Amino acid sequence: MGSARLTIDLNAIAANWQRLDRLSRCETGATVKADAYGLGAAQVVRKLAQAGARKFFIALAEEGATIRQALGNGPDIYVYSGHMAGDAQMLRNLALTPLINSAEQLARHLEALPGHPFGIQLDTGMNRLGMEPREWAAVRDIALEAGPRLIQSHLACSDEPDHLMNGQQADEFHAMTEGCAVPKSLAATGGILMGQAFHFDLTRPGIGLYGGAPFAEAYPVTQLALPVIQTRDVEPGEAVGYSATWIAGRPTRLATVAAGYADGILRHLSNRATLWAGDTPCPVVGRVSMDLITVDVSHLPTVPEALDLLGAHQGIDDLARAAGTIGYEILTSLGPRYRRRFEGLTA
Ligand SMILES: *Cc1c(COP(=O)(O)O)cnc(C)c1O
Numbered sequence: 001m002g003s004a005r006l007t008i009d010l011n012a013i014a015a016n017w018q019r020l021d022r023l024s025r026c027e028t029g030a031t032v033k034a035d036a037y038g039l040g041a042a043q044v045v046r047k048l049a050q051a052g053a054r055k056f057f058i059a060l061a062e063e064g065a066t067i068r069q070a071l072g073n074g075p076d077i078y079v080y081s082g083h084m085a086g087d088a089q090m091l092r093n094l095a096l097t098p099l100i101n102s103a104e105q106l107a108r109h110l111e112a113l114p115g116h117p118f119g120i121q122l123d124t125g126m127n128r129l130g131m132e133p134r135e136w137a138a139v140r141d142i143a144l145e146a147g148p149r150l151i152q153s154h155l156a157c158s159d160e161p162d163h164l165m166n167g168q169q170a171d172e173f174h175a176m177t178e179g180c181a182v183p184k185s186l187a188a189t190g191g192i193l194m195g196q197a198f199h200f201d202l203t204r205p206g207i208g209l210y211g212g213a214p215f216a217e218a219y220p221v222t223q224l225a226l227p228v229i230q231t232r233d234v235e236p237g238e239a240v241g242y243s244a245t246w247i248a249g250r251p252t253r254l255a256t257v258a259a260g261y262a263d264g265i266l267r268h269l270s271n272r273a274t275l276w277a278g279d280t281p282c283p284v285v286g287r288v289s290m291d292l293i294t295v296d297v298s299h300l301p302t303v304p305e306a307l308d309l310l311g312a313h314q315g316i317d318d319l320a321r322a323a324g325t326i327g328y329e330i331l332t333s334l335g336p337r338y339r340r341r342f343e344g345l346t347a
Contacts, residue, residue, distance in 0.1 A: 158190025241286025
């Protein structure tokens with residue numbers, strides 16, 4: 001088969017959740033937005049539910065159908081974007097809990113779905129989602145009267161533990177929620193690692209579950225093997241790939257593998273990335289094209305059937321560094337053409 005194989009280790013995801021759960025001095029949820037960071041939400045949430053997770057977080061109500069179907073009734077599914085116009089039916093039918101971001105969303109929710117569970121999202125300095133102090137002060141009594149299930153905010157700089165904003169946001173969160181007898185949540189992966197002062201009642205890790213920084217102790221989750229379609233020998237002076245950006249300086253054996261930027265292997269990795277033949281690194285030469293990558297395999301005694309882009313020697317953060325991005329973007333770019341194989345599927 002020509003398509004590349006992406007192996008997702010669900011046991012590693014469950015083990016990462018359990019480690020973050022032990023570090024969290026409170027309940028631990030799981031952020032599974034964007035199809036569980038591109039890995040496959042249905043399989044991931046079933047595994048996490050089996051590991052003990054009871055609260056799941058998604059970005060959009062539309063993402064809820066797959067997840068509710070996979071989880072069945074019972075676990076809570078929170079929606080970061082809150083209650084958008086037109087969402088009411090979906091929120092009700094799928095029993096999703098919107099995290100209300102504004103007075104406008106609060107009014108919409110209380111009018112369209114009175115009695116339906118909701119949470120509150122507060123802005124403590126990131127200026128992205130949630131109510132700011134003045135807006136919150138104006139609606140706080142009405143909101144608390146209606147019985148929110150959760151009040152949360154989000155840290156802007158938790159990948160930098162020494163950043164002053166972390167403490168400022170925690171202080172602001174305390175100030176804005178003073179006297180509210182409602183469970184509170186501030187920390188994602190980075191906040192869990194910063195310690196108990198950031199944990200409150202519930203944490204919401206995402207990237208750490210999937211093996212990414214800043215959770216340095218995470219078990220790796222992904223392996224990506226790109227099949228070799230063809231090999232060829234080029235002479236010194238011959239050019240390789242679009243725009244002839246690489247010229248052989250010596251006799252070179254090339255392998256052409258079946259994946260490219262259409263599969264999320266960013267074009268910025270041209271002449272930069274490394275693939276692995278078992279323990280042996282093999283440099284990408286020339287441009288990454290839409291469906292193909294060319295690799296220098298001159299030093300291999302035999303060319304294997306596939307070369308690894310992600311695996312034991314190169315994780316998502318290593319690849320992200322080479323691509324000038326973050327592990328989150330490497331994961332969520334993983335393409336739909338890969339044959340996804342899950343290890344540790346729940347029955
Ligand atoms: C994505 C997200 C998370 C999870 O963050 P990680 O850094 O992946 O752990 C938690 N809360 C909110 C509001 C988010 O948008």
